[in-house]
Amino acid sequence: MTNEKARTGVWFVGARGSVATTAVAGCAAVTAGLHPPNGMVTETPPFAGSGLPALSSLVFGGHDTAHCPLPKRAETLTAAGVLPHGLAAAVRGELTAADQEIRPGGPQQGDTRTDEELIDAFAADLADFRQRHALARIVVVNVSTTEPLPEPDAERLPPSSLYAAAALRADCPFVNFTPSTGLRTPALTDAVTASGLPHAGRDGKTGQTLLRSVLAPMFVQRALSVRAWSGTNLLGGGDGAALADPAAAAAKNAGKERVLTDTLGHTPQGEVHIDDVPALGDWKTAWDHIAFEGFLGSRMILQTIWQGCDSALAAPLVLDLARLVARAHEAGVSGPLPELGFYFKDPDGGPAALSEQFTALLSFADRLREAK
Numbered sequence: 001m002t003n004e005k006a007r008t009g010v011w012f013v014g015a016r017g018s019v020a021t022t023a024v025a026g027c028a029a030v031t032a033g034l035h036p037p038n039g040m041v042t043e044t045p046p047f048a049g050s051g052l053p054a055l056s057s058l059v060f061g062g063h064d065t066a067h068c069p070l071p072k073r074a075e076t077l078t079a080a081g082v083l084p085h086g087l088a089a090a091v092r093g094e095l096t097a098a099d100q101e102i103r104p105g106g107p108q109q110g111d112t113r114t115d116e117e118l119i120d121a122f123a124a125d126l127a128d129f130r131q132r133h134a135l136a137r138i139v140v141v142n143v144s145t146t147e148p149l150p151e152p153d154a155e156r157l158p159p160s161s162l163y164a165a166a167a168l169r170a171d172c173p174f175v176n177f178t179p180s181t182g183l184r185t186p187a188l189t190d191a192v193t194a195s196g197l198p199h200a201g202r203d204g205k206t207g208q209t210l211l212r213s214v215l216a217p218m219f220v221q222r223a224l225s226v227r228a229w230s231g232t233n234l235l236g237g238g239d240g241a242a243l244a245d246p247a248a249a250a251a252k253n254a255g256k257e258r259v260l261t262d263t264l265g266h267t268p269q270g271e272v273h274i275d276d277v278p279a280l281g282d283w284k285t286a287w288d289h290i291a292f293e294g295f296l297g298s299r300m301i302l303q304t305i306w307q308g309c310d311s312a313l314a315a316p317l318v319l320d321l322a323r324l325v326a327r328a329h330e331a332g333v334s335g336p337l338p339e340l341g342f343y344f345k346d347p348d349g350g351p352a353a354l355s356e357q358f359t360a361l362l363s364f365a366d367r368l369r370e371a372k
Contacts, residue, residue, distance in 0.1 A: 006136040008053040009129055010322045011172070013163045014144030015062025015102045018237060018282050019177070021073045021095075022082060022315035023143075024060050028094035029087055031056045039316030041342075041361070042323050050368040051330070052323040061101030061129050063122060063163065064144075065108050070099040080281045082311050101129060105144075107159065115157050115165075122166030130170075137329050139322045140167035141175045142182055142201075143314070150181060161185050168195045173325045176201030177318055179346070196334040198325055203345040206313040207306050208233065208272075208286035209259055210354070215304070216263035217353040219292060227299075228291040229260055230270030235310070236280035259345060262352035282311050317343050324364070331371035339364035 012020040029035045030043075037043035042052055068076075074088035074095055088095070103125045106118055113121070130138055142160055150158045157165065160180035167174040168183075168191050176182035182201055183192055192199070205213065208231060219226050261267045270289070286306040294300055321343055328337060341347030342357035351357055 006053070007057045007059050007133060008322070008326045009059050009061065009133065009135040009138035010319075011126060011129065011138050011140045011167075012060065012062035012064075013105070013140065013142040013160070014064055015060075015098075016064040016066040016068055016070060016073055017143060017145070018073075018077060018082065018311040019143040019314045019318060020060075020062060021070055021077060022311040023318045024070065024095060024098045025074050025077075025083060025087060025091050026315050027055050027058060027060075027319055028091035032091070034087070034090060035084075037316070039313070040320055041316075042320045046362050047365050050327065050365045051371070052327050052368070055319070055323075058319075058322070059101075059129075059133050059135060060098035061103070062098075063103055063105035063125065065105045070095040070102075077282065077311065080283075082282050082309055105159075105163075107162075115162060118162050119165045119169060122163060123169040126166065126170035126172055137326055138170070138172045139175060139326050139329070140164075140172045141177060141318055141322055142180065143177050143318060144180070146178055147180045150185070157185065157187060161188060164188060165191065168192065168197065171195070171197065173197050173329045174199045174201075175318075175321045175325055177204040177314065177321070179203040193335075198328040198333050198335065198337055200321060200325055200337045200340045200348065201344060201346070204314055204317055205343060205345045206310060206317065207284060207308055208288065209345045211286075211304060211306055212259050212288070213263070213352065213354040213357070215290070215302075216260055217355070219290075220263060220265075225293040226260075226264055226268045226290060227293060228269035229288065231272040231286065231288045233272065233274045233284060233286050234277045234280060235274070235284040236276065236278045237282045237310075259352055283307070283309050324368075327368050331368055333371075337364075339367075 014020055030037045071088065071092050074083055077083045078085060078088050126138055142163060147158050147160055158181050160182045164174050164182045165188055174183060179202060183199055257267060288304045290302040292300055324340060336348030338348045338350035339360045341350040342361045350360055
């Protein structure tokens with residue numbers, strides 16, 4: 001089992017963003033007993049005794065190109081209704097400590113370093129973080145803004161792949177909570193295999209796709225034919241601005257469509273549209289319109305509306321993943337982790353239905369419990 005005194009590093013790519021800030025503040029709040037661990041599956045009874053690192057043992061750091069300090073970012077999230085009033089002040093010490101461990105990301109405009117130089121620099125930051133805090137291991141978690149998929153003939157790696165390559169070079173497991181490329185590029189295939197590191201991804205399943213992964217199996221199990229499935233997302237904040245780029249939106253929507261295709265056995269008519277509404281900030285509204293056929297061809301409609309805060313939905317999942325992957329690394333598990341498909345739109349294999357993914361996750365918890 002995990003040594004309770006050992007400390008585990010959680011290194012966020014996008015460390016000053018809403019998700020990372022909420023995760024750091026939330027971890028501190030739960031550890032101090034200020035709030036219950038709502039949304040954290042790893043804090044439920046089936047995971048007891050699985051050897052997961054304690055929340056109090058997590059040490060946070062990361063890379064970012066932004067400069068707003070985490071305590072100030074937390075104040076902004078409080079004003080937006082994401083964090084409860086008083087929390088930013090209560091955990092200011094933890095936020096400050098994490099902010100002091102954030103290093104400049106890249107490549108930024110005017111950066112003349114090659115890919116290899118950037119990877120080396122990022123890996124050196126990880127090695128320094130590990131050494132200074134005497135960490136047993138570090139899990140790198142990408143929660144940065146969605147990037148467009150790279151062109152097939154691109155000469156440079158996308159930023160997410162630079163960070164992923166640095167994680168491999170520093171012997172750190174990698175979690176890609178975004179739709180960005182990360183480890184999934186031919187340029188890193190050999191390095192991923194040679195590393196023997198556990199890794200998981202891609203694109204966290206927090207709202208609309210979570211609901212789709214529950215509803216789609218219902219239609220299949222009741223032999224109801226889905227004719228069309230259309231959706232609209234209204235969101236603001238950094239994600240809204242980034243996904244206003246059609247290329248970035250296409251990367252995001254691929255995971256949403258995959259859930260339906262894998263579950264229904266075909267791709268129904270309809271598309272997902274993403275609209276940037278800056279006034280919504282970190283809040284999102286997702287609307288789905290499902291057209292299906294019943295007995296004797298009777299045509300029916302189901303509509304759903306999901307309104308939520310992406311950061312508050314994502315943060316507990318990110319903490320879950322960091323703990324699960326850290327424990328997998330300690331237990332000697334290597335390669336992709338399809339057992340963590342419960343958390344992703346575009347997982348590394350495994351079933352598509354949420355109930356089946358949850359069963360696989362519980363089996364994984366048992367496996368970790370039995371590991372030395």
